Amino acid sequence: MAEKNLLTIKDLVLYFRTSKGAVKAVDKVNFELGFREAVVVLGESGCGKTSLAKALLRLLPRNVEAYSGSIVLDGLDTMALNDEEYRQQIRWVRMSLVPQAAMNSLNPVLRVGDQVAEPMMVHHGVKKEEALEQAKKMFQHVGVPADFLTRYAFELSGGMRQRVAIAMSLVTAPSLIVLDEPTSALDVLTQANIFNVLKRIKKELEISFILITHDIATSSELADRVAVMYAGQIIESSDAMGFFTEPLHPYSQMLMASVPRLRGDKEPIFITGQPPSLLNPPTGCRFADRCPQRFGKCDQEPPVFEKEGRLVKCWLYE
Amino acid sequence: MKEPQNAQVVGVKVEARELVKVENLVKYFPVRAGLLQRVVAYVQAVDKVSFTVREGETLGLVGESGCGKTTVGRSMLRLVEPTSGQVTFDGQDVLKLSGASLKQMRRDMQIIFQDPYASLDPRMPIGESVMEGLNIHGIGTSQERFEMMIDTLKKVGLEDYHARRYPHEFSGGQRQRIGIARALALRPKFIVCDEPVSALDVSIQSQVLNILKDLQGEFGLTYLFIAHNLSVVEHISDRVAVMYLGKMVELTGRDELFANPLHPYTKALMSAIPIPDPTIKRERIILKGDVPSPLNPPKGCRFHPRCPVVKDICSQQEPVFKEVSSGHWAACWLYD
Secondary structure, eight states: OOOSEEEEEEEEEEEEEETTEEEEEEEEEEEEEETTOEEEEEOOTTSSHHHHHHHHHTOOOSOEEEEEEEEEETTEEGGGSOHHHHHHHTBTTTEEEEOTTGGGOSOTTSBHHHHHHHHHHHHHOOOHHHHHHHHHHHHHHHTOOGGGGGOBGGGSOHHHHHHHHHHHHHTTOOSEEEEESTTTTSOHHHHHHHHHHHHHHHHHHTOEEEEEESOHHHHTTTOSEEEEEETTEEEEEEEHHHHHHSOOSHHHHHHHHTSOOTTOSSOOOOOOSOOOOSSSOOSSOTTGGGOTTOOGGGGSOOOOEEETTEEEOOGGGO | OOOOSOTTOSSSOOOOOEEEEEEEEEEEEEEEETTTTEEEEEEEEEEEEEEEEETTOEEEEEOOTTSSHHHHHHHHTTSSOOSEEEEEETTEEGGGOOHHHHHHHHHHEEEEOSOTTTSSOTTSOHHHHHHHHHHHTTOSOHHHHHHHHHHHHHHTTOOGGGGGSOGGGSOHHHHHHHHHHHHHTTOOSEEEEESTTTTSOHHHHHHHHHHHHHHHHHHTOEEEEEESOHHHHHHHOSEEEEEETTEEEEEEEHHHHHHSOOSHHHHHHHHHOOOSOTTOOOOOOOOOSOOOOTTSOOSSSTTGGGOTTOOGGGGTSOOOOEEEETTEEEOOGGGO
């Protein structure tokens, strides 16, 4: 099948059921991702970034109110699969996850080599020796010495554990990896190292990334495209160069201006107020209450406008 | 005490009075093991750190996790008891104080904690939290204390009706402002800000930083600003100190440090700072390996196993922390 995109998401919805009503964590999200491309999903805490990752990999909690839309991965409509088919064909076979706080996501009573090898044995049915051999190769890719295979997670530093988590997501050779805040708990030097690893992997293994983060500055190193998430929706989707030099949506502009820069002449600004509650989001533009460029039309929900190949959900670009 | 002759000194604020002086501060945490819980080793969290904080300035203190920067801040307030060394605050030896004089000293030295989610009592209305210090120190009548509390809340951009609310009703940025109000209520002279913005979203970080700056101007506060984010430190500090594995490796004025870093570790840190602009291509200094354990730090210069410009002497002898050029201190054999 000659697909242009590796991944196409249409109207993806994930609502959680709570005693106060439905939390609209992911509310009609659309985006596309090409082969060997890295898209960065940016947003503040609580905007639904992690829920988006969970929705993509169908790692759902029990209190799901609604889960719908279409996710087409490499020509395959994943939403049509039942849970067992999904597990056999998609999760960790074509798409894997580096979870948030990957530092603490390793099993403390298993050797890290065994953990990295496990997906190979489960999904590809290979023998343990073969799987360990593959794990060893992955360790080389992410820069962990091979003799670390027999160590336990507590014997590794934060950066090393993060690399092991990345190795685990790579071991089955998926075409897409979802990274949920891969470096937010790490020091700046370790962060730089991890990003170098990711850049190299992207080149060597021809893999696509969805990088979910709130760290704008670090993400600029890897991004080919940027999607900005606000209150459960994608409000801007651009190529990286366009986004980092000239963000379109007022929220993106303010977010970029709030990053403290080294040797910057401008004082960083801040965005007043808080993101709206996802329990009962406003009917119009969700950013309107905090937006300095608000005008009459913002009471209605803006559609997605296209400007020079970039998508932005704001009335200013009508 | 040096008096400024000429107020036009570039970059660094003029030589003001030294408010806090830390000399050879050492903190070893004992590691206990076995049936009898004998001390088997020491974590050398802070090892012979010396610096001064001048009145009215912000001294930034940066370093990676586990380098001992928080321990420095806490030992200065005696929230942990230092193993040895000397801390002088306003001419008084802080480490020798006890009882009433220690309590008095604590009025003048306050701390803003790292995590605004964990540092407020969830069952106490925030007005009570802010007023707690005033009550303990028995300042004024209860009516006056209440008014001072409301006044302090307004100083950090909160309203009087917020006083009756509980911490869970506030956002992260608001909680950190409550943390600032708590530290500010007693009108201290010196505040240790321990990573005050690292738990906050970038969109509200600068709000908290601006409040800290404004309050400094209004009350003539002196800050020790502990952080791991160099961009934030550059934004707020007058001088910056860099720590590595329990040692201070460099200390100088902010502009000097960012223009002309001396220590190889500082250079590596600078090169790792991300810039949100994909058009900028830079040479990165990538360090080998990880930070060694402070249980058993390397001999000689503690940075030598990872240093890209290591010399023979570095593994033998510890470099002295000394003034390399005027006001620029570094501990490195390159500048001997």
